[in-house]
Amino acid sequence: ARMYAARRSGLKREMFGYVEGGYATVLQRLRARLESAGVTIRCAAPVARILPTARESGGGVQLELANGDNHPLDQVVVTTSTSRVVAMCPTLSDDERNRLAGITYQGVISLAVLLRRPLGGYYVTNITDAGFPFTGVIEMTALVDPSTFGGRTLVYLPRYLTQEDPLWRATDGEIRDRFLAGLARMYPELTPGDVVASEVSRVRDVLAVSTLDYSTRCLPPLRTSVPGLWIVNSAQIANGTLNLNETVSLANLQADRLLAAATPVPGPGRNA
Ligand SMILES: Cc1cc2nc3c(=O)[nH]c(=O)nc-3n(C[C@H](O)[C@H](O)[C@H](O)COP(=O)(O)OP(=O)(O)OC[C@H]3O[C@@H](n4cnc5c(N)ncnc54)[C@H](O)[C@@H]3O)c2cc1C
Known part of the structure; x- marks a missing residue:
């Protein structure tokens, strides 16, 4: 099913190809496009914790890297698997943590x-x-x-x-x-x-794994109870198999929803 879904085209004609150089080519090109659009990319910088910033300090979200660096941000979109979201975001509610941890x-x-x-x-x-x-x-x-x-x-x-x-x-x-x-x-x-x-x-x-009643009982919502903290990950694919086409379609869909839902948090020197 994944093979067919990955090759599905609007014309239902089977298409299959290989990008010369594999993922390295795709990622280098993506990096160049993002950087030319003003995006800063940090590799090998694992996130340890994501915490809400006190309202008195301007609100927003605090990103703690494993090396101890801290970054105050307006909005954070976490795209890792749900068990890692639970580990990184200790201030999510018990209901949210149970829902995320319950995904197989x-x-x-x-x-x-x-x-x-x-x-x-x-x-x-x-x-x-x-x-x-x-x-x-x-x-x-x-x-x-x-x-x-x-x-x-x-x-x-x-x-x-x-x-x-x-x-x-x-x-x-x-x-x-x-x-x-x-x-x-x-x-x-x-x-x-x-x-x-x-x-x-x-x-x-x-x-x-799409277990029984997955969409209602398990599927992680985009918005969390922590203002400015969002989840976009492949556990949100309920009606398809995991492949890059599905992942990119999900990212496009959630990007539109994010732009519609996210309101910028005022504060000096912050970025998303
Ligand atoms: C063996 C295998 C074969 C596959 N074959 C195909 C195929 O042939 N065709 C196809 O279309 N798809 C294939 N897939 C699926 C494809 O790889 C996934 O659909 C895609 O990678 C999902 O993207 P993602 O961004 O959701 O997750 P990922 O690519 O897993 O990205 C998650 C990222 O989060 C990072 N991360 C985790 N924790 C932290 C942290 N604390 N701080 C910072 N970063 C963190 C990870 O390093 C990783 O880079 C395959 C997958 C596997 C494992």
């Missing part, structure tokens, strides 16, 4: 593998056989020219899993061994010498 996320553990030789030549192979440690084989170089990766074959082996899955406790080495053994079962001609490099990635909060 599906996670993913993925092994990226660089090989000396191609596999089957198929971009996506979905696997439903529970006997395999991963749920898909994504052979990127079936889609992207292998010269992009120095003539090597790039493969992703994702496993989507619940928060309780024991695989979270496995070491990177154990995951690597199990996944590569599974790949060798699918492609018996593959030898350990074909593996140039591999890297494990773990993401706990990937997909907010």
Whole structure:
């Protein structure tokens, strides 16, 4: 469903493409566009806490970075997963915190593998056989020219899993061994010498699962009880699967709502 949704066009004609350079190209271009519009971007600056500023001090929101820096702001839009919103925003009401904490996320553990030789030549192979440690084989170089990766074959082996899955406790080495053994079962001609490099990635909060009555009981509202603090995240996608098209559509929709709802808080030297 995600593959089809990501390729859906107004004409219902299947469209599929690859941006040369992948996410790096998209993010560099986005950065250049935003900076030329006057936006300041701070990378590697994790937010520790977001607190309301006392009304006597002009109102607004105080952003505390993990390195101790403080930024007084008029408005903050948090776009992380809901568990992180709960951790960062201690002054949300109990009802809001319970609603956000009640959202069930599906996670993913993925092994990226660089090989000396191609596999089957198929971009996506979905696997439903529970006997395999991963749920898909994504052979990127079936889609992207292998010269992009120095003539090597790039493969992703994702496993989507619940928060309780024991695989979270496995070491990177154990995951690597199990996944590569599974790949060798699918492609018996593959030898350990074909593996140039591999890297494990773990993401706990990937997909907010649409549980029963999700829209009424779980879906996080844009506006919070803290004046100037807003939430925009993919847990607000109730009628679609998680992909970049859905995420960008959500961002556009919420940006319009934000502009309509947010009233600037007067105060010297503040920015949003
Ligand atoms: C393995 C995998 C494969 C995927 N494949 C596809 C695909 O083929 N096609 C597709 O369309 N989509 C795909 N997706 C989905 C796509 O990645 C998501 O739809 C998209 O990234 C969601 O964007 P987001 O901004 O909501 O969240 P994210 O991209 O997760 O962004 C959240 C950001 O918040 C930051 N953050 C977290 N905590 C803090 C903090 N305390 N302070 C500051 N920053 C913080 C994180 O570093 C991160 O950059 C895939 C996802 C995964 C995990």
